[in-house]
Amino acid sequence: MWIGNRVRITIGRASDNDIVLGDLQVSRRHARLERVGGAWRLTDLGSRNPTLVNGVPVAGRSPIADGDRITVGATDLRVDGDNLVATGGERTRLVADDVGFAVGGRSLLSGISLDLRPGQLVAVVGPSGAGKSTLLKVLSGEVAPTSGRITYDGYDMHRQRSAVARRVGVVPQDDVVHTRLTARSALSYAAKLRLPDDTGAAARRRRVTETLAEVELTEHARKPIHRLSGGQRKRVSIALELLTAPSLLMLDEPTSGLDPALDKQIMGRLRELADAGRTVVVVTHNVTNLDGCDLVLLLAPGGVPVFSGRPAELRARFGTSDWADIFQRVVAGTAPPHQPAPVGPAPAPEAAAEPPPVHAGLGHQVGTLAARHLRLIFADPGYALFLLLVPVVLAVLALAVPGHEGLRRSAPEHPTEAAQMLVLVFVGAAFMGAAASAREVVAERAIFLRERAVGLRPGAYALAKAGVFALVAVVQSAVLVGVVTTVKPGPVDAVLLSRPVAELAVAVWLTALASCLLSLLGSALVRSLEQTTPVLVVTVMAQLVLCGGMIPVAGRPVLAQLSWLAPARWGYAAGASTVDLPRIGSPDRLWTHDWPWWLGSVAALLLSAVACTALLAVRTRRLRPER
Ligand SMILES: Nc1ncnc2c1ncn2[C@@H]1O[C@H](COP(=O)(O)OP(=O)(O)OP(=O)(O)O)[C@@H](O)[C@H]1O
Numbered sequence: 001m002w003i004g005n006r007v008r009i010t011i012g013r014a015s016d017n018d019i020v021l022g023d024l025q026v027s028r029r030h031a032r033l034e035r036v037g038g039a040w041r042l043t044d045l046g047s048r049n050p051t052l053v054n055g056v057p058v059a060g061r062s063p064i065a066d067g068d069r070i071t072v073g074a075t076d077l078r079v080d081g082d083n084l085v086a087t088g089g090e091r092t093r094l095v096a097d098d099v100g101f102a103v104g105g106r107s108l109l110s111g112i113s114l115d116l117r118p119g120q121l122v123a124v125v126g127p128s129g130a131g132k133s134t135l136l137k138v139l140s141g142e143v144a145p146t147s148g149r150i151t152y153d154g155y156d157m158h159r160q161r162s163a164v165a166r167r168v169g170v171v172p173q174d175d176v177v178h179t180r181l182t183a184r185s186a187l188s189y190a191a192k193l194r195l196p197d198d199t200g201a202a203a204r205r206r207r208v209t210e211t212l213a214e215v216e217l218t219e220h221a222r223k224p225i226h227r228l229s230g231g232q233r234k235r236v237s238i239a240l241e242l243l244t245a246p247s248l249l250m251l252d253e254p255t256s257g258l259d260p261a262l263d264k265q266i267m268g269r270l271r272e273l274a275d276a277g278r279t280v281v282v283v284t285h286n287v288t289n290l291d292g293c294d295l296v297l298l299l300a301p302g303g304v305p306v307f308s309g310r311p312a313e314l315r316a317r318f319g320t321s322d323w324a325d326i327f328q329r330v331v332a333g334t335a336p337p338h339q340p341a342p343v344g345p346a347p348a349p350e351a352a353a354e355p356p357p358v359h360a361g362l363g364h365q366v367g368t369l370a371a372r373h374l375r376l377i378f379a380d381p382g383y384a385l386f387l388l389l390v391p392v393v394l395a396v397l398a399l400a401v402p403g404h405e406g407l408r409r410s411a412p413e414h415p416t417e418a419a420q421m422l423v424l425v426f427v428g429a430a431f432m433g434a435a436a437s438a439r440e441v442v443a444e445r446a447i448f449l450r451e452r453a454v455g456l457r458p459g460a461y462a463l464a465k466a467g468v469f470a471l472v473a474v475v476q477s478a479v480l481v482g483v484v485t486t487v488k489p490g491p492v493d494a495v496l497l498s499r500p501v502a503e504l505a506v507a508v509w510l511t512a513l514a515s516c517l518l519s520l521l522g523s524a525l526v527r528s529l530e531q532t533t534p535v536l537v538v539t540v541m542a543q544l545v546l547c548g549g550m551i552p553v554a555g556r557p558v559l560a561q562l563s564w565l566a567p568a569r570w571g572y573a574a575g576a577s578t579v580d581l582p583r584i585g586s587p588d589r590l591w592t593h594d595w596p597w598w599l600g601s602v603a604a605l606l607l608s609a610v611a612c613t614a615l616l617a618v619r620t621r622r623l624r625p626e627r
Pocket of ligand 1: 103
């Protein structure tokens with residue numbers, strides 16, 4: 001484009017831009033180039049995927065010199081004198097240059113050199129434990145190589161990750177989808193999270209429909225994913241990645257556990273995806289359907305390449321096409337020596353610094369995640385019923401306390417009735433909250449990690465979880481307090497709100513919520529689902545001891561300080577304040593029947609909920625995949 005006479009050029013997806021890019025990674029109004037005092041200046045217009053100049057995201061404005069490379073979505077533009085030229089093509093190569101990877105002194109990959117182009121389908125094969133999955137993680141930028149360098153489209157795959165992350169689709173071995181959703185709704189939520197915020201609902205729906213058609217799932221779109229076959233489920237995972245039209249697609253054993261016919265079908269589909277102009281790299285155990293690949297990379301244990309070439313060349317190289325024999329020789333170390341094909345020079349490195357992470361659309365992400373979470377709760381009727389029945393059961397247990405005075409000041413014949421009921425109500429609330437979220441993060445860690453890699457903000461994740469669980473806790477607390485105070489008398493005299501039952505309900509709600517968020521944090525700290533039960537038991541038992549209603553904690557060193565961390569302690573105190581629990585023999589001032597004490601306890605619960613949400617955001621920012 002000749003720009004000699006231009007002072008301003010707008011770039012974006014909307015049709016009234018000077019340069020219109022149909023790419024869904026491009027915002028409607030993405031960036032503006034202006035001539036200021038004879039020089040060009042680029043302004044990013046708050047695009048969802050940042051505009052890059054020489055691989056570095058532009059925060060606001062950036063001067064543009066002749067020869068600078070401007071990246072908007074998948075398009076590269078270069079100012080060349082009075083011309084703005086689109087580059088790319090030749091640069092869109094995945095180049096691995098003598099890559100090695102070692103952990104604790106043990107080499108897991110070495111001497112990996114590749115030069116992959118658009119349109120190529122590449123299979124990585126080798127005996128179990130050879131390092132195929134490790135290679136995929138290194139190639140996709142998930143982990144950095146310990147030696148050598150990987151570039152994609154001229155960008156360093158690790159140091160300039162934000163420049164390429166959205167152009168790389170990764171389908172891990174395990175399905176990273178919520179299987180309770182239908183294929184269409186899983187894709188719709190993913191589209192909301194992954195496509196630019198300004199993509200309209202109709203455009204998003206169109207993209208989802210196109211993608212479903214691309215993987216031939218249109219007729220199964222309305223079925224819950226857990227009802228689909230293994231091959232269909234895998235195609236949903238592939239579709240999730242295809243939504244953003246990545247130019248590089250990597251898959252880790254997409255056909256593991258599938259029969260040979262399905263393997264052939266999926267390999268055929270991958271061939272088509274490559275033919276559409278993508279580079280496709282697939283790790284596979286199944287070696288019967290490799291004929292359609294352009295390149296086969298065979299790894300020996302230790303991640304050492306022993307063959308890299310067309311499938312037809314294997315026979316000449318090993319003197320057999322029997323894969324069992326080939327693998328045996330590879331494991332025994334008697335494979336003929338490998339002469340790696342020379343790799344062309346990698347496109348020149350650009351900025352070395354790691355670009356800052358992308359920050360966009362917090363509210364949009366929170367809304368999408370919260371809506372998906374709510375949908376997931378209702379998509380699993382068993383879980384929804386469990387959430388609803390727990391407070392009913394807990395209320396019935398609290399009602400087992402002898403006496404008829406309930407939460408009024410207790411009658412002389414049952415002096416501890418209210419105190420005991422409060423323990424059961426508040427420790428019950430703590431349990432109710434903790435149980436709802438105990439498995440949450442660890443159960444969907446793989447999904448979270450994949451979404452984080454393509455732009456999900458940990459803060460949005462934490463806020464969405466807190467929001468949905470706050471809503472769940474409202475319903476549960478209303479049921480718990482409602483049942484208890486319907487069957488037995490409730491408290492008589494409020495200290496701050498107009499109705500004492502409302503005060504009790506607020507305290508129960510915040511206790512359940514704070515305990516839920518504490519448990520949510522625990523679920524982000526544990527490493528496996530099995531570890532969640534002991535954590536839940538300890539969390540609840542500790543609150544039983546620390547709430548102050550069972551054994552005195554006030555004024556007892558260590559115990560008193562520890563109790564500050566227990567939501568049930570503050571909840572019980574707020575409840576006791578409303579009920580005006582007799583403090584005979586107890587020096588607990590927190591129970592004082594006066595509004596500042598009630599408000600103080602409620603504020604402590606709120607503070608602990610906020611702190612847990614913030615810590616969850618910090619923790620999930622650092623979350624790493626488990627091996
Ligand atoms: N982070 C790590 N720390 C230590 N060892 C690791 C790590 N990651 C992988 N390994 C080891 O590296 C080797 C290669 O593992 P990898 O999963 O890449 O093999 P693979 O070829 O994909 O195996 P499979 O075909 O069985 O899935 C294994 O011996 C594995 O135990």
